Amino acid sequence: MATGWGSLLQDEQQLEELARQAVDRALAEGVLLRTSQEPSSSDVSFILMHRIPSVNGSQFSFPLLMAILVVSYAPFTLFPSLVPSALLEQAYAVQMDFNLLVDAVSQNAAFLEQTLSSTIKRDNFTAHLFDIHKQVLKEGIAQTVFLGLNRSDYMFQRNADGSAALKQIEINTISASFGGLASRTPAVHRHVLNVLGKTKEAAKILSNNPSKGLAMGIAKAWELYGSANARVLLIAQEKERNIFDQRAIENELLARNIHVIRRKFEDVSEKGSLDQDRRLFMDDQEVAVVYFRDGYMPSHYSLQNWGARLLLERSCAVKCPDIATQLAGTKKVQQELSRSGMLEVLLPGQPEAVARLRATFAGLYSLDMGEEGDQAITEAIAAPSCFVLKPQREGGGSVKPSDDYSPDHRLTATHEKL
16 A cells, blocks of 8 residues: 555654665665775775673683675665656757757867956866867867767756746766766666555656766767777776766676776876877777766876876877866856857857757856956855855865855955955
8 A cells, every 4th residue: 555655754664664675775776886985996895803802800812704895875865856847858958959058168269268267367277177278279189079978967946936947057078977876776766666555656757777878979989980999998086986887888888899998097197198190099909989087176186197188188089078078067167158148159040049058047156356256245145045156166065055154254255256
């Protein structure tokens, strides 16, 4: 018999049992992360210890074998989220528009330079990226095929009349993750609902296989590169907790007989090379596609790693993304795109696409020095609950509500334009 939602949400014991079942199903489906204690290994580790208890005043020791958990379930909601069908269809319809917009921005060197001119003066990380971009332009872009695997993140805005509106939070143009784990999550939520006897609701959960779609994009770029023996080079972090998400895409590619080699920036620096035609080789294997799952945060780069990134960008291999596309995904570019008339400049003669894009925009405000930045800060201080602070970073964990900041912090932000 189906359980009513009202009684369920008040039954703590049933929720705990349901959570245990959901976790078991998530583990069975492969919704996994490596643990923070062992981010570089998926093996079960064992440690031999000695316990010395006291019995009647005497002490003795014996070996104790303990297992250290190195894999756990990835965080997920116990219940699936309700998504209005109209907003889902809107997100589908506008995604191609966003892809074309990112591509247009990445090919517009003048727009990128003008938009990021203030950012690179204050942000060394963006400045390093932009410096590589300029070097590649000066030498001449070698690659002829460009690949973008972009993830657009949305929230629903509740309008005054009670209706919901789709609003974009950001678009990710590098290392867009969780396509692999998202492919496995619907089965977990169906299981939860079926346990509750809500079979009709379970049947409404749509199948979703983004890892297959992502792999198809990489496979097409590999095909267009035109070398049957070339490899896909996945740039990975040494301590990668999200390995199973990445393996899902690798497995899809292997099913198409496309081989992936995983290397770090340090490996590229030591063993990567370009021939006279700027073809990229890694361990003497030609590389058709470079797929970045690293390189989106300052902590990912040493001086050696910056040199490796430049080597990759100079090559004719298909980069996902190339350096210009990574810059196109910065928050400053997103803010600039929201300006009146900017979309019309970048997408001329496409009024329908412009309308679809603009309908998803949330308010984005500059903190640059000058009247516009001063006004934005004044409004944020006056109504902090209406704003969040978005720094020029990827990877999560950087967005903060404005009311998390004390008046002293706000004064500093106003003075330094952080």
